[in-house]
Amino acid sequence: MEPASHHLMPGIPVLLSPGVRRIVAPNAGMMTGPGTNTYLLGVQDIVVVDPAPVDAQHLQAIMAAAAEGIIRWVFVTHTHRDHSPLAAVLAERTGARLIGMPPPDDGRQDESFRPDHVPRDGERLQLGEIALTAIHTPGHASNCICYLLEDQQLLFTGNCARTISSASHPVTAESWNAARTFWRRCARIGWRVRTKFWRR
Numbered sequence: 001m002e003p004a005s006h007h008l009m010p011g012i013p014v015l016l017s018p019g020v021r022r023i024v025a026p027n028a029g030m031m032t033g034p035g036t037n038t039y040l041l042g043v044q045d046i047v048v049v050d051p052a053p054v055d056a057q058h059l060q061a062i063m064a065a066a067a068e069g070i071i072r073w074v075f076v077t078h079t080h081r082d083h084s085p086l087a088a089v090l091a092e093r094t095g096a097r098l099i100g101m102p103p104p105d106d107g108r109q110d111e112s113f114r115p116d117h118v119p120r121d122g123e124r125l126q127l128g129e130i131a132l133t134a135i136h137t138p139g140h141a142s143n144c145i146c147y148l149l150e151d152q153q154l155l156f157t158g159n160c161a162r163t164i165s166s167a168s169h170p171v172t173a174e175s176w177n178a179a180r181t182f183w184r185r186c187a188r189i190g191w192r193v194r195t196k197f198w199r200r
């Protein structure tokens with residue numbers, strides 16, 4: 001296990017805080033930066049958040065990191081193709097339940113994602129020794145959900161914080177409204193944001 005200060009190197013599990021590990025997927029690019037962040041939460045009963053695209057190396061890295069436990073749930077923040085396609089493969093491999101919203105029909109989504117459970121806004125899900133609270137944050141995609149790890153006040157946002165400006169998401173009235181909704185919903189909880197662009 002590498003220290004939290006380790007660079008964002010694909011395939012290397014990094015311990016971010018107790019029971020929270022990050023593995024960067026090998027899909028670096030203009031849209032993904034160093035690569036999609038996949039998180040593993042828990043030690044025995046493991047939650048995977050945002051498994052990223054289908055990639056044999058990344059799948060192997062996730063399975064190896066989870067070898068001392070069992071992957072029971074796979075959460076996705078949204079279904080853009082850089083975030084969720086490996087979910088169906090992981091579910092097939094491990095029997096994990098898929099949690100998130102189904103893909104909207106806009107031609108830019110991972111159509112393979114078929115959730116076993118769609119969390120309500122504010123729903124608290126007990127997952128072994130940890131609990132996650134779902135916070136609906138439409139904007140970056142209409143099916144964005146952030147997940148709050150309550151006991152550590154960590155909020156897993158995927159790209160869902162990227163509602164205001166990016167190369168692919170220029171500022172519009174809609175994006176401002178989505179951003180304001182996002183920040184309002186974040187502001188009502190004690191939180192630290194962890195995305196690939198916000199690091200300690």
Ligand SMILES: [Zn+2]
Pocket residue numbers: 078080083140141159
């Ligand atoms: Zn996205």
